[in-house]
Amino acid sequence: MTDMNPGFFGRIGIAFGAFFGILGNAAFAGRVQRLREAPDAPDFAAETPKPAAAPVEAAPAPSALKEASPIAALQLLGLLQRDARFIDFVEEDIANYNDADIGAAARLVHDGCRAVLREHFSIKPVRTEAEGSRITLQEGFDAAAVRLTGNVVGKPPFSGSISHRGWKVEDTRLPKLAPSHDASIVAPAEVEL
Secondary structure, eight states, rough: OOOOOOOHHHHHHHHHHHHHHHOOHHHHOOOHHHHHHTTOOOOOOOOOOOOOOOOOOOOOOOOOOOOOOOOHHHHHHHHHHHHHHHHHHHHHHTTOOOOOHHHHHHHHHHHHHHHHHHHHHEESOOOOOEEEEEEOTTTTOOOOOOOOOSSSOSOOOOOOOOOOOEEEEEEEEEOOOOTTTTTTOSSOOOOOO
């Protein structure tokens, strides 16, 4: 059984794994989004089966979803491995290392990841107000850019505190790939002669 309350460095690995899982798998991204929208929902394993609900009239089919190409996600993963040794860090079993060693490694990985993000993306906060600031969202606010959490009832305007300013990418500068490039090789094996 896995630890349901992992430590800080265990959570780093989970966060990076979830990040790339979300980039590369739309179904997984949807499950994470549903979980984030109901963080206080009971653990699914603890739920008792409920009787099936009466059939409901079928809703109109949702619009077709775009399937994301995994090439850009693989390219980013390769850049994070090249400059931050990201995969090496996440795949390493850190159970036998002390916190000081893990912290030193995490600092190097953090610096490399930050350098990759700054080199290849222009990232800005979605909201410019400081976290903890009280704001009011008027009717018509961009629900894709602002997620409401907590006790969400009624209609706008909504007043609340910013718990996270959010991030948006304003520009992406990934390198161009040669047609023969295999993006699934995010880090080639190394053979010392």
